Amino acid sequence: MFSSDHVGAVFFDVDGTLVPGTSSSVFLAGFLGHRDELAEAEAAYACGALDNRQVSELDAAGWAGTPEERVNGWLDGLPLVTGIAETVAWCRRNELLPVLATLAWSPVGGHLADRFGFHAFCGPRLETADGRFTGRVARHFDEHDKRDFARAQARESGLSLRSCAAVGDSRSDLPLFASVGLSVAFNGSAGARAAATATVDDDDLRSVLPVLGRLVTAARR
Template sequence: MLSSDHAGAVFFDVDGTLVPRTSSSVFLAGFLGHRDELAEAEAGYASGVLDNRRVSELDAAGWAGAAAHQVHGWLDGLPLVSGISETVAWCWSNGLVPVLATLAWSPVGGYLTDRFGFHAFSGPRLETAGGRFTGHVARHFDEYDKRDFALAQARELGLAPLSCGAVGDSRSDLPLFASVGVAVAFNASEHARTAATAVVDDDDLRGVLPHLSRLVTATR
């Protein structure tokens, strides 16, 4: 699907963006039994009281003993914003490589990449042993790692950061927003709105397309 004539790339956040009004981790914690504790911890991250490492460790502990094969079935019920398939298809057809740049656990990124046709995904990893989660984090991944992942993807694709866009909603998107040419705050927090080049409030992801089209016209 990749070719040498990309116009750019678009980096999509997951939690709060593709997954509206909640996070994939809180959704999965509902099956694991620590939903309320995690929601409180994520609120602490959003307000700056907790860092991503601490939230990841608290969440990972709740996964201890769960079987890895169960996760895909749970994710089939993940609440998602409308228009993801159409937005990804639009990106590919207009020479923009769609990538997931997210702090969601890697099973989530892998699931969404396979389901919708994203090029690649980022994220932290949970430790497993014997097909079960151990309750520990195998790889931490924060908002700066997210930015660095996106910039590395751009380099691999032969793209300048200013020819790329990002779509996100919160604190974890701010370093990436500052590094790309088009930053779209989608149903976003006040901090993300302030940092973005465009703001979209919509129940359908296709609402961001008029802003992403700037990346296409800039190359023509």
């Protein structure tokens, strides 16, 4: 549960935000053998031709038979923007709780939370049996669920979402952008830029810190 000492929270997206130029699912699909098919499906989602459920089911099928234990080793090589650890540390020093709000599969969120110290994470779950993925989705999770997760996390702390921020880049961030007090389109799509409070283009996540500082300033007035 959140500490009452926090003045706000910052919800960070993963795919296209912390993972630049691609998604964690496409990266993992490179090991699983369906990278090109998934990349096409994700592009169709981005333009509204497919929904999240369709993309998740297509991706999940490619996981069938893969041992759960193999994934963390693959994720050690996940391409990431620089400055994640420093940004998380800055948030904590400034009483902003860093949280992952993502549509990435739960093994990805768990890996990044453990690696960088994010407080919590969300996301869809893959079904497993006897230590292997079955090729089916155990829990679907879309952009509206992402917003609702953030709302629930804020409520636990006694915070309003209006005292929180979101950092993201694309369609899946729009409902959350509309709900928080401060939103940052980090290397964002045209839609994310239009919806965001601020836009930042860089390969270092620390570039969002001057914008996030507005939350701290507002809370301490």
